[in-house]
Amino acid sequence: MQKPRLLLHICCAPCSAHVIDLLKVDFELSAYFYDPNIHPEDEYLFRLEEMRRFSRQTGLPFIPAEYDPDRWFKLTRGHENDKEGGERCEICFKMRLERAVQFAKENNYNYFATVLTISPHKNATVINRIGLELSEKYGIKFYTADFKKKDGFKFSLQKSKKYGLKRQNYCGCIFSNTQKHGTNPDRTKRKRF
Numbered sequence: 001m002q003k004p005r006l007l008l009h010i011c012c013a014p015c016s017a018h019v020i021d022l023l024k025v026d027f028e029l030s031a032y033f034y035d036p037n038i039h040p041e042d043e044y045l046f047r048l049e050e051m052r053r054f055s056r057q058t059g060l061p062f063i064p065a066e067y068d069p070d071r072w073f074k075l076t077r078g079h080e081n082d083k084e085g086g087e088r089c090e091i092c093f094k095m096r097l098e099r100a101v102q103f104a105k106e107n108n109y110n111y112f113a114t115v116l117t118i119s120p121h122k123n124a125t126v127i128n129r130i131g132l133e134l135s136e137k138y139g140i141k142f143y144t145a146d147f148k149k150k151d152g153f154k155f156s157l158q159k160s161k162k163y164g165l166k167r168q169n170y171c172g173c174i175f176s177n178t179q180k181h182g183t184n185p186d187r188t189k190r191k192r193f
């Protein structure tokens with residue numbers, strides 16, 4: 001029997017490894033990379049290429065979307081000083097998930113989902129609420145989950161090691177980077193497995 005098609009929004013390769021293993025059992029997956037929150041551009045390109053390489057390794061169709069950071073900055077204006085987990089993140093989740101559901105709708109997917117809840121820093125209740133609102137708006141099913149549960153985050157670390165993936169040291173936007181590492185952060189300090 002043919003599996004339902006699911007468009008999986010991906011923020012970076014290390015966060016995707018365990019979620020892909022879980023979902024590929026029941027779905028025909030495609031990896032969708034829409035992350036204009038990632039700054040600066042060389043960091044975006046690093047994460048994009050790491051995911052392209054990992055998709056090739058796992059045999060997953062890889063769909064990179066446009067990189068439009070200007071739109072991200074416009075939408076999050078006024079929230080530069082929000083702490084991670086605050087309103088800026090809600091706007092950021094919604095922007096990325098809405099682009100994913102639009103692509104899913106245009107390309108006849110049965111479901112859309114995101115790997116974002118694998119992170120211990122991400123609130124699954126907020127992400128699932130946004131996903132369900134978009135599901136209602138666009139008429140495509142959203143796969144609700146909290147992937148960090150049942151040792152999900154621990155497995156994601158183990159799988160990053162297994163697949164040789166590099167984990168960055170900040171969430172993605174320039175504000176999360178400076179809040180964590182100060183005004184002159186060293187983005188090259190990725191954890192190497």
Ligand code: SF4
Nearest residue numbers: 089092171172173176
């Ligand atoms: S901290 Fe992460 S989720 Fe929050 S706005 Fe920045 S990139 Fe988006």
